[in-house]
Amino acid sequence: MQGVNLKTNYIFIDFENIQPKNLELLKGGPFKIKVFIGHNQTKLPLEVASSLQPFGPDAEYIRIDGSGPNALDFHIAFYVGQIATEDPSGYFHIISKDTGFDPLIKHLK
Numbered sequence: 001m002q003g004v005n006l007k008t009n010y011i012f013i014d015f016e017n018i019q020p021k022n023l024e025l026l027k028g029g030p031f032k033i034k035v036f037i038g039h040n041q042t043k044l045p046l047e048v049a050s051s052l053q054p055f056g057p058d059a060e061y062i063r064i065d066g067s068g069p070n071a072l073d074f075h076i077a078f079y080v081g082q083i084a085t086e087d088p089s090g091y092f093h094i095i096s097k098d099t100g101f102d103p104l105i106k107h108l109k
Contacts, residue, residue: 006030007089012076014096015041023051033059036076039067070100077104084108 008030013020016038023033033055037044044061052059062079064072073096080092092108094101 007091008032008087009091009093010034010080010083010087012036012080012092012094012096014072014076014094014098016072017097018095019045019048020095021045021047021051023055027054031055031058034079035059035061036072037061037063038072039064073098073100076101080104080108 006029009032011026011031011033013033013035015035026033033052035048035052052061062075064075076094076096080094083090084092092105094105
């Protein structure tokens with residue numbers, strides 16, 4: 001597809017409440033994955049680590065140092081805002097059971 005500029009899909013995973021076992025379907029696409037891990041989470045399943053490994057620098061873990069109500073959610077919101085400024089044409093996907101992100105996504109659209 002010469003001349004086609006694919007927009008990057010940014011995937012933000014709230015690992016405190018969603019633990020995807022397999023990210024195989026995302027391979028080969030224009031994806032950048034950020035997995036947010038809560039302060040009290042001390043273990044990461046091998047399946048998750050091995051499914052992220054093929055993405056290389058396009059996947060990263062972000063460990064939240066502090067704890068408290070919505071601490072991880074605020075970090076996700078910060079990263080979404082920061083990256084939206086850097087890449088306003090990107091697509092943003094927040095994988096979470098928390099519906100509190102809906103107004104943020106609506107505002108970004």
